[in-house]
Amino acid sequence: MIGIFKQKNQGNALILLLYALALKFPFFLHPEKYVVNEGDNYIYNILVGFIDSLSGGSPLVYAVLAFLLLFMQATLLNRISNSLKLLPRSNFLVGMSYILVTSLVHEWNLFSAPLVVNSLLVWIYYRLTNLYNNNNPKTAIFNVSMLVGLLPLIYSPALVFLVLLMFAIVVTRPFRITEWLVALLGFTTPYYFLFVLLYLAGQWSWHKVIPPISFHLPRLPASLWITGGIFFMVLPFLIGAWYAQSNLGKMLIQVRKCWSLLLVLLIVSVLIILVNPGNNYLHWLPVVLPLALFHAAAYYYLPGKWFPVLLHWVIFAFVIMLHYTVHT
Numbered sequence: 614m615i616g617i618f619k620q621k622n623q624g625n626a627l628i629l630l631l632y633a634l635a636l637k638f639p640f641f642l643h644p645e646k647y648v649v650n651e652g653d654n655y656i657y658n659i660l661v662g663f664i665d666s667l668s669g670g671s672p673l674v675y676a677v678l679a680f681l682l683l684f685m686q687a688t689l690l691n692r693i694s695n696s697l698k699l700l701p702r703s704n705f706l707v708g709m710s711y712i713l714v715t716s717l718v719h720e721w722n723l724f725s726a727p728l729v730v731n732s733l734l735v736w737i738y739y740r741l742t743n744l745y746n747n748n749n750p751k752t753a754i755f756n757v758s759m760l761v762g763l764l765p766l767i768y769s770p771a772l773v774f775l776v777l778l779m780f781a782i783v784v785t786r787p788f789r790i791t792e793w794l795v796a797l798l799g800f801t802t803p804y805y806f807l808f809v810l811l812y813l814a815g816q817w818s819w820h821k822v823i824p825p826i827s828f829h830l831p832r833l834p835a836s837l838w839i840t841g842g843i844f845f846m847v848l849p850f851l852i853g854a855w856y857a858q859s860n861l862g863k864m865l866i867q868v869r870k871c872w873s874l875l876l877v878l879l880i881v882s883v884l885i886i887l888v889n890p891g892n893n894y895l896h897w898l899p900v901v902l903p904l905a906l907f908h909a910a911a912y913y914y915l916p917g918k919w920f921p922v923l924l925h926w927v928i929f930a931f932v933i934m935l936h937y938t939v940h941t
Contacts, residue, residue, distance in 0.1 A: 615912050615921050621695070621703040626688070629708050633684050636716045636929075639936040640723070644676035647724040650895050652769040652888070655807065657726040675724040682728055686735050686902075687711040693739045694906060697871050700913050701863075710849075710908035711901065713925075716932040717842035720895045726768035727898035733760055733767075734774070734902055738878060741781040742871045750786060751795045758799025766803055770888035770896060775800065777881045781874055838935055839894065845928045850904055853911035860914065879903035 618625060647661055668674035691708035694700065700707075715721045721728075740757040747753045761778045764771035778796065786792060861869055882899040915921040 615706070615925050618705040618709045619702075619913065621705070625705040629687070629691075629705055629712070630684065632709060633680070633687070633712045636712060636932055636936070637680050637683070637722060640676045640680065641673070644672035645723055646670065646672045647675050648720060648893070648895055650726060650768075650893070652771075652896065653726045654766050654769045656763070656766045657729060657768060660729070679722060679724040679728060682724075682732055683712065683715055683722065686731055687715075687905075689735050690902065690905060693735065694909070697739075697742055698865075698868055699871060699875075699906060700910065701860075704909075704913065706909035706912050707906055710912065711905035713928060713932065714846060714901050714905050714908060715898075716936065717845055717928075718839070718894050718897070719935070720893050721898050721901065722936075723895075725895050725898070727895055730764055730768045730771050731899060731902055733764060734878075734899060737761060737764075737774070737777075738874070738902070741777070741785070741874060742867075744781060744785040745867055745870060751792060754782065754786075754792055755795050755799040758796045759802050762800040762803040766807065770885045771899070773881055773884045773888060776884070777874075777878055780877050784870060784873065841931055842935070845931060846900075846904055849908040849911040849924065849928075852915065853907035853909065856914035857907065857910045875903050875906055879907075 617628060647664075664674065664678070687708040690711055691705055694707040695703040737757060737760050740753065740760065744750060744753055744757070758778060761774055764774055778800070782792065782796060857872055861872065864872070879900065882903060885899055886897055888896070912921045912925065915924070
């Protein structure tokens with residue numbers, strides 16, 4: 614499987630779809646409704662209400678939507694990785710890694726606010742990487758800042774991604790006060806329009822838009838399956854990070870900046886674990902996006918033929934046991 618996805622072949626898109634169906638099929642056999650989390654915010658609640666009104670609250674509809682979002686995120690992230698040349702040759706390893714990593718925890722395959730946030734986060738990362746040589750930087754900064762401003766209105770702990778936006782501007786742009794003011798304007802624009810709509814509708818309330826935020830230490834693993842999932846997230850990440858660091862000297866400056874931004878995305882995504890953690894591991898989901906790229910680097914750079922294949926199939930077997938035995 615590693616050898617297949619290591620090549621850029623148009624037929625690999627279909628193989629990736631079959632790969633995703635093989636891992637996610639139990640969620641169609643035993644569909645579950647959306648997950649309610651402490652950080653769910655105004656836009657997400659409206660979205661769920663709209664879907665409920667159309668589907669009658671059918672769990673199967675939410676299972677299909679969750680699968681489509683995950684597959685779309687995997688293919689888009691893979692396309693972005695190839696476009697930015699994060700790895701020396703174009704491949705489908707990033708898409709494969711994203712599908713595999715999101716399968717390590719049961720809740721990550723269910724429709725939720727963090728899952729919707731990840732869809733925007735993929736696009737935000739790509740927009741941030743394009744700030745470096747942009748011919749119209751103020752427009753680009755405003756657009757990406759507005760997307761970042763939407764995230765907390767979907768899932769309130771996503772407010773921490775404002776740190777990612779600030780770091781990206783510092784790294785990719787020379788300091789210009791006007792660009793920072795444009796970024797502030799873009800970030801606050803979604804709140805401005807939402808405040809106006811709520812005021813005109815007579816539903817103005819701070820708690821509807823900005824719910825309370827609390828900080829807690831991460832939850833300890835509740836089972837051996839969670840512990841195993843965390844282990845299989847960390848091990849390929851450490852391998853991929855080591856090889857990515859070793860090969861930075863061979864990369865163009867722009868590609869190095871993309872990897873640096875990816876590392877910051879990972880750090881900020883880890884911070885979100887401390888905000889309104891709730892009673893499950895759903896708030897860990899944004900971490901998967903940068904992790905998938907480091908996992909892909911591990912599969913790409915590992916020497917020899919058998920070790921990357923063995924690593925993949927061990928994780929694959931773990932996921933199969935998790936979803937086909939534990940949660941069925």
